[in-house]
Amino acid sequence: MNNKYIIKATGEREEFNSQKLLSSLMRAQASREIAEKIVVQIESELKEGDTTREIYHHAFKLLENEERPAAVRYSLRRAIMELGPTGFPFENFIAEIFRTKGFETTTDFIAQGECAEHEIDITAWNKDKLIMIEAKFHNEYGVKSDLKVALYIKSRWDDLANQEFENFGPNKRKLDEGWLITNTKFSESAIKYAKCRNMKLIGWNYPEKGNLQDMVEEAHLHPITCLNSITQSDEKLLMEAGIVLCKQAKDNPDILKQTGLSNEKIEKMMKEIDLIQK
Numbered sequence: 407m408n409n410k411y412i413i414k415a416t417g418e419r420e421e422f423n424s425q426k427l428l429s430s431l432m433r434a435q436a437s438r439e440i441a442e443k444i445v446v447q448i449e450s451e452l453k454e455g456d457t458t459r460e461i462y463h464h465a466f467k468l469l470e471n472e473e474r475p476a477a478v479r480y481s482l483r484r485a486i487m488e489l490g491p492t493g494f495p496f497e498n499f500i501a502e503i504f505r506t507k508g509f510e511t512t513t514d515f516i517a518q519g520e521c522a523e524h525e526i527d528i529t530a531w532n533k534d535k536l537i538m539i540e541a542k543f544h545n546e547y548g549v550k551s552d553l554k555v556a557l558y559i560k561s562r563w564d565d566l567a568n569q570e571f572e573n574f575g576p577n578k579r580k581l582d583e584g585w586l587i588t589n590t591k592f593s594e595s596a597i598k599y600a601k602c603r604n605m606k607l608i609g610w611n612y613p614e615k616g617n618l619q620d621m622v623e624e625a626h627l628h629p630i631t632c633l634n635s636i637t638q639s640d641e642k643l644l645m646e647a648g649i650v651l652c653k654q655a656k657d658n659p660d661i662l663k664q665t666g667l668s669n670e671k672i673e674k675m676m677k678e679i680d681l682i683q684k
Contacts (some may be wrong), residue, residue: 410456412456413455415458423644427465431465444465451464474680478628479628503622504528512588517538526539537583539586540587546590549594550591551588556605556607560603584600589609627680634678644665
């Protein structure tokens with residue numbers, strides 16, 4: 407086919423890359439046969455100037471008709487954005503991931519640096535490491551954490567590097583690692599700077615292995631916003647009851663009943679959660 411240009415979330419034009427679409431579908435554990443079938447259909451229907459958002463929605467619908475569990479995983483990034491900073495702060499979501507990895511965590515810790523105080527989004531520790539994490543949440547796909555953000559965060563970690571902290575184990579200890587985590591992407595200049603300064607960056611698809619998508623799936627912490635078996639009004643009821651993650655829904659069936667959801671809907675939710683978390 408003739409090369410076509412699509413519009414990214416930032417408004418930039420780029421040549422459509424079928425391999426990127428194929429890779430994203432297969433990362434959601436779609437079978438190669440189905441993923442290739444979807445890519446062929448998308449390519450055949452693609453129009454000059456289509457947006458990445460339109461392509462995503464088209465691919466999602468096609469995948470949902472073929473392999474529903476893979477479609478849910480494919481929608482994970484959108485589902486995290488839909489949690490939003492108010493319904494369930496991104497900081498709490500990241501803290502929960504670290505808890506599944508065996509860390510103790512706290513949020514909004516005030517750390518005294520050499521020159522200034524710093525409010526740390528998430529502090530995670532175990533017997534081996536003390537990690538402080540800055541969490542940058544964006545509710546639009548095109549927004550990136552750029553060089554200015556990386557420079558700012560690096561200056562904070564430098565100010566804290568030689569300090570000793572209490573309450574993170576039996577003895578005072580120094581900061582071992584400072585991380586910057588975002589639910590979207592980093593600019594190329596931010597990545598280049600971080601590599602030069604040995605900074606730990608975690609984005610939606612950065613680095614290639616161990617990125618945020620990998621962390622979420624390994625921890626089985628899928629938000630309820632990725633479920634197709636419930637409506638937006640159901641999601642609101644569940645969040646008000648403190649049920650934000652599929653794991654919480656699975657572990658608290660009594661709370662689900664208290665929200666007023668029917669037994670039939672709860673049963674469908676449970677079946678879908680089992681499929682996602684296989």
